[in-house]
Amino acid sequence: MYTFVSQKRFTFRENVDLRDRPRPKTGQKQAIRFRPMEAKNNWMKARIAPAEIEKYLRADGTDFVDDAEILRLLAPAGEPEAAQVREIVAKAQAVQALSQAELATLMRVRDPELWAEMRAAAGAIKRKVYDNRIVTFAPLYLSSKCVNDCAYCGLRRSNPAVERRVLTMDEVRAETEALAGQLGHKRLIVVYGEHPESDVDYIAESIRTVYSVKVQTRKGIGQIRRVNVNAAPLRVDELKILHGCGLGTFQVFQETYDRRAYARLHPAGTIKSDFRWRLTAMHRAQEAGIDDNGIGALYGLSDWRFELLGQQAHALEMERFCGIGPHTLSFPRLEPAVNTPFLENPEWRVSDDDFERIVTLARLAVPYAGLIVTARESPEMRRRLLPLGVTQMDAASNVGVGAYADGQEKQKGERQQFILGDPRGLDECIREWAAAGCITSFCTAGYRCGRTGKCIMDLLRSGAEGKFCKLNAILTFKEWLDDFATPETQAVGEALLQKELDEVRRTQPKIWPAFSANVARIVAGERDLYF
Numbered sequence: 079m080y081t082f083v084s085q086k087r088f089t090f091r092e093n094v095d096l097r098d099r100p101r102p103k104t105g106q107k108q109a110i111r112f113r114p115m116e117a118k119n120n121w122m123k124a125r126i127a128p129a130e131i132e133k134y135l136r137a138d139g140t141d142f143v144d145d146a147e148i149l150r151l152l153a154p155a156g157e158p159e160a161a162q163v164r165e166i167v168a169k170a171q172a173v174q175a176l177s178q179a180e181l182a183t184l185m186r187v188r189d190p191e192l193w194a195e196m197r198a199a200a201g202a203i204k205r206k207v208y209d210n211r212i213v214t215f216a217p218l219y220l221s222s223k224c225v226n227d228c229a230y231c232g233l234r235r236s237n238p239a240v241e242r243r244v245l246t247m248d249e250v251r252a253e254t255e256a257l258a259g260q261l262g263h264k265r266l267i268v269v270y271g272e273h274p275e276s277d278v279d280y281i282a283e284s285i286r287t288v289y290s291v292k293v294q295t296r297k298g299i300g301q302i303r304r305v306n307v308n309a310a311p312l313r314v315d316e317l318k319i320l321h322g323c324g325l326g327t328f329q330v331f332q333e334t335y336d337r338r339a340y341a342r343l344h345p346a347g348t349i350k351s352d353f354r355w356r357l358t359a360m361h362r363a364q365e366a367g368i369d370d371n372g373i374g375a376l377y378g379l380s381d382w383r384f385e386l387l388g389q390q391a392h393a394l395e396m397e398r399f400c401g402i403g404p405h406t407l408s409f410p411r412l413e414p415a416v417n418t419p420f421l422e423n424p425e426w427r428v429s430d431d432d433f434e435r436i437v438t439l440a441r442l443a444v445p446y447a448g449l450i451v452t453a454r455e456s457p458e459m460r461r462r463l464l465p466l467g468v469t470q471m472d473a474a475s476n477v478g479v480g481a482y483a484d485g486q487e488k489q490k491g492e493r494q495q496f497i498l499g500d501p502r503g504l505d506e507c508i509r510e511w512a513a514a515g516c517i518t519s520f521c522t523a524g525y526r527c528g529r530t531g532k533c534i535m536d537l538l539r540s541g542a543e544g545k546f547c548k549l550n551a552i553l554t555f556k557e558w559l560d561d562f563a564t565p566e567t568q569a570v571g572e573a574l575l576q577k578e579l580d581e582v583r584r585t586q587p588k589i590w591p592a593f594s595a596n597v598a599r600i601v602a603g604e605r606d607l608y609f
């Protein structure tokens with residue numbers, strides 16, 4: 079017997095091969111899905127395509143995470159010479175990626191004065207490449223069903239304490255309306271569990287749904303203009319479907335680059351237990367034409383130094399494979415989750431001081447990449463990290479499935495993967511960042527103007543991207559101030575905006591007439607103007 083659940087939600091009941099089910103045409107709504115249990119198992123078995131792993135391995139069958147070499151680099155050694163450290167830092171300041179040996183050398187620095195120099199250099203690199211902008215976004219969790227059983231995750235399949243949902247397209251629309259119409263977000267990272275009910279068709283349909291939403295705001299129209307996706311590894315043919323939907327950045331986090339820890343934390347027999355299927359996710363994304371990609375590790379699962387060298391090896395591999403490094407690096411740190419004993423006393427918990435080192439070292443090692451520090455971290459920690467080279471921070475985040483639209487209180491453990499450290503609203507965050515001299519950017523122009531992949535990498539390295547980004551940051555900041563800011567934030571924001579406008583008038587006189595005309599159009603209520 080099949081069980082139909084209205085609004086496209088189904089339960090598993092019987093033995094039907096899902097591959098035989100009719101697929102909806104692009105843009106057509108799915109009316110009914112049958113999800114029998116055996117089909118779920120078949121679906122799981124078919125997820126991993128061995129040929130789409132092997133082709134990315136080296137001739138000797140190894141992958142790019144060289145455990146022996148990383149352990150050799152991490153072997154105890156003395157404090158490096160100051161001259162050597164300064165030479166490596168100078169290379170980073172020239173926006174050149176560091177080698178694994180160079181990063182390992184910086185990790186050995188203990189001298190507080192040298193660390194102060196490294197922190198200052200990290201901030202200077204950020205300003206050189208990204209200026210004073212902070213790009214903001216919100217996470218949008220669309221499903222809490224997952225076939226995997228990762229020991230550290232509240233959504234793991236064996237956790238009975240979590241409510242399971244996959245949002246219908248009507249619910250996706252409602253979430254988007256709240257994010258774009260009430261909070262004022264323009265870019266999202268949309269997150270999915272790995273499950274047949276949130277397969278690639280569902281991901282594609284939800285991306286299209288998010289882009290379709292337009293909401294009247296105080297003076298204009300609110301809409302999401304960039305949908306980034308954080309999902310399980312996909313096949314090349316599936317990734318091509320998402321590319322065709324206007325996907326922004328595609329993120330897959332390795333969780334841990336330490337394959338011994340990986341094997342312990344991801345039970346055998348789950349899709350997630352295949353270390354290399356995950357490790358090669360970005361190769362497949364590149365092959366599918368997706369050239370904005372984000373990588374990350376979940377810090378706290380193994381020695382942070384191993385993880386950072388693994389993450390850097392990943393960035394170097396992406397450059398080697400297709401000439402395009404990661405668009406962003408993420409550093410989620412373990413946070414509590416409901417009914418998740420692993421998180422009570424993890425062996426490799428990362429201290430705040432070490433976390434500060436991680437962000438500083440990442441900025442130096444991969445100087446062109448965007449660095450994301452999310453609301454997993456407390457407000458105090460985010461304040462501490464901001465001057466070290468962070469480029470993106472979320473705000474007003476709610477990681478409960480369906481929680482933006484239904485006005486649920488934040489931090490309802492049984493609805494979410496983990497507990498947030500910074501539950502503040504967007505208005506408060508923007509006011510704080512503006513007071514610190516940082517302009518919040520909602521810019522989504524890059525990928526719509528073809529400034530992605532190698533193009534954006536070259537522009538970032540040369541500092542040229544900053545010119546476009548500054549203009550678009552100002553335009554989108556003004557939109558947000560007019561549509562959503564409280565009077566208090568408007569006052570702080572307008573003061574910063576005036577400084578930014580003066581700077582553009584002074585430093586980019588040729589573009590000023592066209593730019594100031596666009597500012598006037600924004601003030602008059604037009605939206606989504608960009609360079």
Ligand code: SF4
Pocket residue numbers: 224225226227228231232233234235270271272350
């Ligand atoms: S970490 Fe991701 S794959 Fe693992 S159980 Fe959680 S949602 Fe599923």
